[in-house]
Amino acid sequence: MRNMRMSLAPRRAVAALAAVLLAGGMAACGNSDTGTGGGGDDGKLVMGFSQVGAESGWRTANTNSIKEAAAEAGIELKFDDAQQKQENQIKAIRNYIQQKVDVIAFSPVVESGWDTVLKEAKDAGIPVILTDRAVDSADKSLYKTFLGSDFVKEGRLSGEWLVENSKDATGDVNIVELQGTTGSAPANDRKKGFAEAIAADPKLKVIASQSGDFTRAGGKQVMEQFLKAHPKIDVLFAHNDDMGLGALEAITAAGKEPGKDITIITIDAVKDGMQALADGKFNFIAECSPLLGPQLMDLAKKVHAGEEVPPRIETEETTFTQEQAKEALPNRKY
Numbered sequence: 001m002r003n004m005r006m007s008l009a010p011r012r013a014v015a016a017l018a019a020v021l022l023a024g025g026m027a028a029c030g031n032s033d034t035g036t037g038g039g040g041d042d043g044k045l046v047m048g049f050s051q052v053g054a055e056s057g058w059r060t061a062n063t064n065s066i067k068e069a070a071a072e073a074g075i076e077l078k079f080d081d082a083q084q085k086q087e088n089q090i091k092a093i094r095n096y097i098q099q100k101v102d103v104i105a106f107s108p109v110v111e112s113g114w115d116t117v118l119k120e121a122k123d124a125g126i127p128v129i130l131t132d133r134a135v136d137s138a139d140k141s142l143y144k145t146f147l148g149s150d151f152v153k154e155g156r157l158s159g160e161w162l163v164e165n166s167k168d169a170t171g172d173v174n175i176v177e178l179q180g181t182t183g184s185a186p187a188n189d190r191k192k193g194f195a196e197a198i199a200a201d202p203k204l205k206v207i208a209s210q211s212g213d214f215t216r217a218g219g220k221q222v223m224e225q226f227l228k229a230h231p232k233i234d235v236l237f238a239h240n241d242d243m244g245l246g247a248l249e250a251i252t253a254a255g256k257e258p259g260k261d262i263t264i265i266t267i268d269a270v271k272d273g274m275q276a277l278a279d280g281k282f283n284f285i286a287e288c289s290p291l292l293g294p295q296l297m298d299l300a301k302k303v304h305a306g307e308e309v310p311p312r313i314e315t316e317e318t319t320f321t322q323e324q325a326k327e328a329l330p331n332r333k334y
């Protein structure tokens with residue numbers, strides 16, 4: 001009896017200790033939000049992703065691509081929609097730092113003002129990948145790589161098409177420009193590339209240029225103002241399909257025929273834009289691919305494993321005329 005009692009006591013202690021350890025262990029793995037650092041509940045790589053918003057068809061396709069690719073790659077994705085506000089993105093990134101995710105990826109709504117929060121991520125030892133849009137930070141060590149399009153090139157290709165197709169025009173060709181979100185990389189760069197290209201022909205003149213925030217509503221509203229203020233508009237250059245699609249309504253309401261009375265050039269090549277191009281309402285689209293998910297997940301794995309990655313990875317893109325849009329449309333996935 002005595003012996004038994006004596007042997008029971010240590011057994012109870014062992015059991016109690018085991019219970020404590022088990023509870024502690026469960027707490028640690030049950031809460032990937034507070035600090036596993038080396039993976040999620042099931043040892044998965046955890047990515048915190050801060051998305052710009054849901055402003056356009058492009059963005060929806062981009063979000064879907066990221067979510068699908070994460071699931072396929074076995075990456076646990078924490079996703080936040082910032083509703084086009086930088087302060088929301090900064091908040092989301094700080095949250096991810098606190099949660100000790102393995103990798104932070106984000107598409108910065110504007111180019112400036114990221115140094116402080118990027119430094120916080122770096123100090124916490126969490127690698128950052130920029131996707132879609134760039135930042136203007138002088139310190140390139142604040143992020144591992146930038147995966148996305150060459151927006152200057154997209155603007156330039158749009159401008160070059162216009163130069164080529166205005167050869168026979170006599171007199172001034174009046175252009176209005178619908179810019180993307182003020183301060184965003186695609187708005188800054190597309191404007192720049194387009195301006196550079198059309199400088200080749202002095203009769204091509206941008207007579208008005210304003211932001212429509214990359215949305216259909218914004219495109220429609222600003223185009224209405226343009227049409228009221230300027231009796232002779234020959235060309236619309238919209239920084240994305242959605243603003244161009246919004247502008248179509250304003251143009252039709254003003255009694256003009258889009259694609260004929262006003263030549264329309266846009267960027268993205270999402271399905272609705274391609275449909276407008278195939279229908280003869282748009283005249284040219286420079287493609288910008290939103291399908292960045294698979295490459296992003298690949299990069300996240302490499303960066304997490306400490307592998308070197310190139311500082312800049314460019315998306316492959318093309319351009320579409322009306323004829324090419326008709327051909328491509330049946331197979332367009334987004």
Ligand code: GYE
Nearest residue numbers: 055056058132186214240
């Ligand atoms: O062109 C536009 C979206 O950053 C490339 O953002 C992206 C742009 C895209 O709202 O439609």
